[in-house]
Amino acid sequence: QTVVTQDPSFSVSPGGTVTLTCGLTSGPVSASHYPSWYQQTPGQAPRPLIYNTDSRSSGVPDRFSGSILGNKAALTITGAQAEDEADYYCMLYVASAIWAFGGGTKLTV
Amino acid sequence: DVQLVESGGGLVLPGGSLKLSCAASGFTFSNYNMNWVRQAPGKGLEWISHISGNSVPKFYADSVKGRFTVSRDNRRNSLFLEMTSLRVEDTAVYYCARGRGTFNFDNWGQGVLVTVSS
Numbered sequence: 001q002t003v004v005t006q007d008p009s010f011s012v013s014p015g016g017t018v019t020l021t022c023g024l025t026s027g028p029v030s031a032s033h034y035p036s037w038y039q040q041t042p043g044q045a046p047r048p049l050i051y052n053t054d055s056r057s058s059g060v061p062d063r064f065s066g067s068i069l070g071n072k073a074a075l076t077i078t079g080a081q082a083e084d085e086a087d088y089y090c091m092l093y094v095a096s097a098i099w100a101f102g103g104g105t106k107l108t109v
Numbered sequence: 110d111v112q113l114v115e116s117g118g119g120l121v122l123p124g125g126s127l128k129l130s131c132a133a134s135g136f137t138f139s140n141y142n143m144n145w146v147r148q149a150p151g152k153g154l155e156w157i158s159h160i161s162g163n164s165v166p167k168f169y170a171d172s173v174k175g176r177f178t179v180s181r182d183n184r185r186n187s188l189f190l191e192m193t194s195l196r197v198e199d200t201a202v203y204y205c206a207r208g209r210g211t212f213n214f215d216n217w218g219q220g221v222l223v224t225v226s227s
Binding site: 034036038040045046047048051052057058089091093097098099100101102103104 | 144146153154155156159166168170204206209211212213214215216217218219220
């Protein structure tokens with residue numbers, strides 16, 4: 001069974017840059033997996049950030065960007081702010097009619 | 110503004126049943142795919158079901174296939190999740206999420222808690 005992988009935790013200093021990644025146990029991630037990213041703070045619903053690899057959702061600051069880096073999908077935060085401290089989840093379309101989330105990365109700023 | 114409001118959660122015994130609802134407003138409901146996503150306490154997100162705008166096709170995660178049924182009523186702008194044979198491991202907050210196209214869950218409800226316990 002294919003599993004979507006994310007680093008459990010990451011830390012970044014305020015103003016710094018951090019890249020979170022999202023992999024697949026079955027092989028490389030590509031644009032055909034339509035990577036999307038969601039931010040979740042405690043007690044809140046997930047907030048959409050990025051879809052189709054690198055498109056920003058409505059109202060998302062441009063310090064958030066998405067890409068494919070090597071064999072993984074990536075979410076980069078450039079100039080991290082305290083309010084960016086949250087859990088970040090990637091989602092991949094891993095097979096026909098199967099969507100899968102990674103386990104999430106807890107980001108500390 | 111797009112709004113999604115889940116309801117119907119609560120405490121249910123193992124083996125029991127429950128039906129969740131998601132009331133949609135602020136957009137043309139029938140034009141959009143809809144999804145259910147759940148989150149067990151302290152755990153990550155899990156996609157569990159997808160239904161297209163005209164109710165065909167429907168898809169399910171293996172973890173709920175055969176036990177959960179997704180449906181929608183486009184006249185009432187409502188999405189439903191009928192859950193049967195509930196297990197302790199189905200305990201979670203259940204979110205409905207609008208699908209913009211197939212691959213972008215662009216709006217989420219606030220979630221509803223389902224607790225399966227004896």
